[in-house]
Amino acid sequence: MPRKVDHRERRTQIADALMRVAAEHGLEAVSLRHVAAEAGVSAGMVQHYFRTKDEMMTFALDVVRVRSEVRVGAAVQALGPDPAPRRLVRALMTTLLPLDEESRADGRVALAFLSYTAVRPATAPALREGTTQMVGFIAGLLPGGDEVGAAGLLALMEGLGMYLLGGQYTEEQALRVLDAQLDLLFR
Amino acid sequence: MPRKVDHRERRTQIADALMRVAAEHGLEAVSLRHVAAEAGVSAGMVQHYFRTKDEMMTFALDVVRVRSEVRVGAAVQALGPDPAPRRLVRALMTTLLPLDEESRADGRVALAFLSYTAVRPATAPALREGTTQMVGFIAGLLPGGDEVGAAGLLALMEGLGMYLLGGQYTEEQALRVLDAQLDLLFR
DNA sequence: TCCTTTGCAATGCGACTGTATTGCAACGAC
DNA sequence: GTCGTTGCAATACAGTCGCATTGCAAAGGA
Numbered sequence: 001m002p003r004k005v006d007h008r009e010r011r012t013q014i015a016d017a018l019m020r021v022a023a024e025h026g027l028e029a030v031s032l033r034h035v036a037a038e039a040g041v042s043a044g045m046v047q048h049y050f051r052t053k054d055e056m057m058t059f060a061l062d063v064v065r066v067r068s069e070v071r072v073g074a075a076v077q078a079l080g081p082d083p084a085p086r087r088l089v090r091a092l093m094t095t096l097l098p099l100d101e102e103s104r105a106d107g108r109v110a111l112a113f114l115s116y117t118a119v120r121p122a123t124a125p126a127l128r129e130g131t132t133q134m135v136g137f138i139a140g141l142l143p144g145g146d147e148v149g150a151a152g153l154l155a156l157m158e159g160l161g162m163y164l165l166g167g168q169y170t171e172e173q174a175l176r177v178l179d180a181q182l183d184l185l186f187r
Numbered sequence: 188m189p190r191k192v193d194h195r196e197r198r199t200q201i202a203d204a205l206m207r208v209a210a211e212h213g214l215e216a217v218s219l220r221h222v223a224a225e226a227g228v229s230a231g232m233v234q235h236y237f238r239t240k241d242e243m244m245t246f247a248l249d250v251v252r253v254r255s256e257v258r259v260g261a262a263v264q265a266l267g268p269d270p271a272p273r274r275l276v277r278a279l280m281t282t283l284l285p286l287d288e289e290s291r292a293d294g295r296v297a298l299a300f301l302s303y304t305a306v307r308p309a310t311a312p313a314l315r316e317g318t319t320q321m322v323g324f325i326a327g328l329l330p331g332g333d334e335v336g337a338a339g340l341l342a343l344m345e346g347l348g349m350y351l352l353g354g355q356y357t358e359e360q361a362l363r364v365l366d367a368q369l370d371l372l373f374r
Numbered sequence: 375t376c377c378t379t380t381g382c383a384a385t386g387c388g389a390c391t392g393t394a395t396t397g398c399a400a401c402g403a404c
Numbered sequence: 405g406t407c408g409t410t411g412c413a414a415t416a417c418a419g420t421c422g423c424a425t426t427g428c429a430a431a432g433g434a
Contacts, residue, residue: 026306119213159342
């Protein structure tokens with residue numbers, strides 16, 4: 001085996017460049033050449049690591065997903081052992097919300113991907129499973145295992161995220177809304 | 188003035204074709220030629236009515252907005268005079284939610300436009316104003332003029348819409364979540 | 375009747391797209 | 405050493421993009 005290169009790492013580097021392009025110029029600006037330029041590599045190399053553009057998109061989408069999961073895990077970890085349910089739920093929500101500029105960029109990418117996958121139903125199942133899992137987890141933290149409340153909270157968070165990205169709500173407004181909802185759920 | 192043609196109507200026809208293309212193949216498939224083909228007209232004609240693609244997009248976006256406003260108005264009208272606040276709010280929410288296939292298509296288009304405008308901040312103010320207005324209106328219907336509750340309800344609705352489009356929630360689930368939230372707000 | 379304005383079709387242009395192909399340097403196995 | 409595999413660059417190609425230009429038919433006003 002000649003010339004050892006960490007395949008996954010290269011792919012991730014390229015995916016990162018893709019996300020930078022998408023966050024700044026929208027997903028429709030994502031092309032092999034743009035991504036290659038952003039990554040500082042040749043277009044041929046991008047082609048070497050992703051046989052098709054769609055493969056690259058799918059991989060990038062997965063990177064976003066994993067990265068978000070990691071963030072959530074870290075946030076939970078940071079709370080220490082046996083955190084109060086409300087604090088835990090709030091940490092989950094604020095972690096997923098696009099509150100700083102970095103996660104705003106991620107959010108824009110995720111949003112772009114969402115309408116991208118709306119036409120390609122292939123990736124829908126994974127998405128669905130993730131949400132169901134999240135609802136179940138949150139429900140376990142709510143008084144009475146409130147599944148409907150958990151689903152509502154998640155939807156509310158998602159909507160807040162959209163309004164944050166769109167600039168309709170400020171961060172303070174969003175957090176106020178979130179806390180009000182937690183007041184209702186943990187009453 | 189020769190050959191009188193209803194300019195606005197033609198533009199709306201073209202915008203309709205655009206939305207059909209966008210709903211079915213995504214916004215990145217929207218091109219002058221595709222839209223023209225979908226509308227059953229020549230590409231030259233599309234160019235005749237919209238000097239640039241961006242002008243066409245902007246117009247279509249506006250059509251979506253107006254159409255949604257009309258739908259809301261009709262739903263309110265249908266409730267008759269002096270409807271109970273909760274019924275009115277619920278009608279507003281269910282009208283905006285993508286519950287049937289037609290409004291699902293609209294929702295997909297709106298979602299695509301959202302990430303489209305995320306990069307073009309020009310249209311943001313109009314969006315912001317619409318949301319603020321809606322929050323104010325709903326707050327007036329909630330007990331105590333609850334502004335935060337109204338903002339939360341709107342965000343929840345938006346999130347439900349996304350999950351409906353993504354297939355994560357079924358219609359029944361979404362409606363259950365909505366009604367539970369109304370229970371909390373009108374308690 | 376001519377003439378100007380308008381509606382619309384057709385074509386061309388340069389830029390850009392995704393992908394296939396080709397070539398070559400670098401390295402490990404033998 | 406040599407051989408084959410791999411990493412990567414460069415180029416070619418057919419197609420599509422948005423947009424500009426041109427031409428012409430139709431319809432009032434003069």
